[in-house]
Amino acid sequence: MLTAKQNLQETIKGGKPDRFVNQNEFLEFVFEAPMTSFCTGPGTEIEDEWGILWRWPEGQLGPFPVHDEEHKVIKDITEWKQYVKTPDHYKNPEAWIEAKEHVKQIDQNEKYITIMFFPGIFEMTHSLMGMEDALMALYEEPEAMHELIDWYTDYLLDYAKVLIEQIGPTAIYQHDDWGSQISTFMSPETFKEFFLPSYKKIFSFYKENGVELILHHSDSYAATLVPSMIEMGIDIWQGVMTTNNIPALIKEYGGKISFMGGIHSGEVDFPEWNEAIIKEHVDRICKKCGQLYFIPNLTQGADVSSFPGVYEAVTAEIDRISKEMF
């Protein structure tokens, strides 16, 4: 039996995997690495190191940035420099002690040392000023947006240097939602102009410094961005929804990039979930997508679900169908 890592490599390189890669089994998330502050659960709110206020109301599945006029960090994109501040919390070596301890425990034959990085570049632009302002600024103030994106890219590169020095990750799991369920937020051309160069720079830096695998999370439609994903060096697009026609993507791009997801969290991860629903979704997507360049996984990302037991039930169903199909 192949190790989780070997099986992943066989799957994404078009070799001979001996089972489906089961969700995140090849990754060990080092959540102790210093990230910016985040809400801890429903009913909490926090202002993070960027000055963004996050609120997680009771009964919601996650936190949202608050963007009324008072709480938008950037109130005028042309004056962005006067509003932003750059955190340096990660430069303190003591902030890495727990992460380093965790890394020592990881069996690297089985798993990649992984950091889930949030927010992505696009997410940072709209977290700072709201989605509408951020999207309109791409057209109305493109120079200022390029400057803002360059500023955050420099931060990400500075963070990457410290991250590599401190714990030497072998995989990066970048979070940046680029679309809704049925469309991308912007045209592929706009995406290429504003976001491709920065990601190319960041992911190249990682790959030149010991990172073997780049995963990118966008639980959305983003099929039209796949050529850009390949160009920027993404190995696995995590969060791919079935609105993307995953089998067609595998046929066209398999070997250059792999697709991880296909099991809509919204359709299986809800209070009344049951095993029959999960079985149906897992069966359908695994049979449609086949054994190569595809990793069945909840689209939400990371090794969690919103409702207890769902993630584990999906894992069990993938194990079952692996026995049938391999």
Place this chain on the structure above:
Amino acid sequence: MSKIQEVKELVEGGKSKKVAAAVQKALEAGDKAQDILDAMVASMGVVGEKFSAGEIFVPEMLIAAKAMSKGVEELKPVMAGDSSSSLGTCIMGTVAGDLHDIGKNLVVMMLESAGFDMVDLGVDVPAERFVEAIKENDNVVLVACSGLLTTTMPALKEAVQTIKAAMPEMKVIVGGAPVTQEYADEIGADGYAPDAGSSAAKAKELIGA
């Protein structure tokens, strides 16, 4: 190019910084305010169709709506007191338990551009709040409810049914990623729009405009 055509193209292209001056020039050239407004509404119709067809994306739609509102601002002093261009009031909100506002905001812009007076209740709106808002506002002809999460579909149903129980004649339109025409029919909504681009046309159809 006629002045009115110029206004139309500026709205379609989202040139918000140039629209006000173009509207002024059109007025000076003798174009009627109502004709200029109609031209801008038609522009937004084109924008909506292009969005639905995937030819343009959210940023293009946002800047077009912004350009339209700049143009409307310029027309307001000329059209003061003239309510003939209004299609009536539309109450809109994202249903209880759901904090997503982008799609809802796009629909607000598109309906406003089409001639509705919009009352935006925001996100996480309880079913009863829609009913209260109908009572609080004049000339309400339509309620639009948005839901983005599979888990908030029951709240969408509750909103529609609460509105219909209180005011059976009130037209209700629904939308959002997991919503389908079948689901809209099932919960008793009068109309469904698959995206913001097509929402204005559907809303106008529902009120017979």
